[in-house]
Amino acid sequence: MGAQLRVYRQKINSTKSMRKLFKAMELIAASRITKARSRVAASLPYANAITRAVSAVASQTEIDHPLTTEPDQVRRAAVVLLSSDRGQAGAYSTNVIKQAEQLNELLHSEGKDIKTYLVGNKSQLYYQFRDRPFERSWLGNTDAPVFETAQEIAQTLLQDFSTEYEEGGVDEIHIVYTRFQSMVTQVPTVVRLLPLEVVEEEVTASSETLPLYDFEPETEQVLDALLPRYIESRIFAAMLQAAASELASRQKAMKAATDNADDLVDKYTRLSNTARQAEITQELSEIVAGADSLGA
Incomplete structure (x- = not known):
């Protein structure tokens, strides 16, 4: 799960860098x-x-x-x-x-x-x-x-x-x-x-x-x-x-590329949040399961 988060963050960072280039052009x-x-x-x-x-x-x-x-x-x-x-x-x-x-x-x-x-x-x-x-x-x-x-x-x-x-x-x-x-x-x-x-x-x-x-x-x-x-x-x-x-x-092509980069950043951010939420849920489940086993 952590590896997946790193992938999404790398994609977000690279897309933001490309967006800056598109916007400048x-x-x-x-x-x-x-x-x-x-x-x-x-x-x-x-x-x-x-x-x-x-x-x-x-x-x-x-x-x-x-x-x-x-x-x-x-x-x-x-x-x-x-x-x-x-x-x-x-x-x-x-x-x-x-x-x-x-x-x-x-x-x-x-x-x-x-x-x-x-x-x-x-x-x-x-x-x-x-x-x-x-x-x-x-x-x-x-x-x-x-x-x-x-x-x-x-x-x-x-x-x-x-x-x-x-x-x-x-x-x-x-x-x-x-x-x-x-x-x-x-x-x-x-x-x-x-x-x-x-x-x-x-x-x-x-x-x-x-x-x-x-x-x-x-x-x-x-x-x-x-x-x-x-x-x-x-x-x-x-x-x-x-x-x-x-x-x-x-100008028209770079405007479209900038908009597409914004959409990709939003998409990868949602996927990153979903992956982070799943990671937190899994960690909580493991903690609860461990507490239950100790109480037993």
């Missing part, structure tokens, strides 16, 4: 999510403005630019997958990887080859464990992304997009990330970056008229200069959305 995520949401909000004005500009160029001109024109045949697609560097964020990375797998199946069914680019250690481990190829990965700071990483990713993708298919180039580019809707809801999302799909619902309302622009120098030169910055802003915006989603998922 929950508080850290809660403190960082505010900054992450602020960064998402701060990135919207620039993203909206550059999207409106690119939309105007693409919709008001008749130019045949490779970044805005659908190819006759799409033979190879690039897929950029944004996951997390660390775990303990619930099903955050699992859900976005599943979304990427569904996209890969769709692209394969259309007869397209796939070049995969990974952001985050979790997606890299997923591919390495299954011995699946990927072109390149970017690790570090998935919960606090920097613009330099977005620029590097954009340059790599644009270089592949401008390369011929026979030399390993791609005909279209997709990005898979988790869109932050609220602290409760984060949605895995697929967006095709290139060829360009412009005039998005969240940027330009259907009743809003795009401004008219005069282009100087030529429109092609404007697109050459504008579209790389547009792609950088789109990738960075996706990284910010993913970072906010990761922190929200981690």
Whole structure:
């Protein structure tokens, strides 16, 4: 009986220690999510403005630019997958990887080859464990992304997009990330970056008229200069959305883990009290039995 009590007390102590860790991680995520949401909000004005500009160029001109024109045949697609560097964020990375797998199946069914680019250690481990190829990965700071990483990713993708298919180039580019809707809801999302799909619902309302622009120098030169910055802003915006989603998922997961630890402590405390009561009862029974035998 004493051994059983020791086991329960050890479990109570270890669970309380884990609870402190879970609570600390929950508080850290809660403190960082505010900054992450602020960064998402701060990135919207620039993203909206550059999207409106690119939309105007693409919709008001008749130019045949490779970044805005659908190819006759799409033979190879690039897929950029944004996951997390660390775990303990619930099903955050699992859900976005599943979304990427569904996209890969769709692209394969259309007869397209796939070049995969990974952001985050979790997606890299997923591919390495299954011995699946990927072109390149970017690790570090998935919960606090920097613009330099977005620029590097954009340059790599644009270089592949401008390369011929026979030399390993791609005909279209997709990005898979988790869109932050609220602290409760984060949605895995697929967006095709290139060829360009412009005039998005969240940027330009259907009743809003795009401004008219005069282009100087030529429109092609404007697109050459504008579209790389547009792609950088789109990738960075996706990284910010993913970072906010990761922190929200981690806070929610750690809150659930803390609650579960509290439940386990209550459960083991009840079991410990029951075992202690049984031990006391047994000791009393032995004392009474001994007294009876002496009296006899």
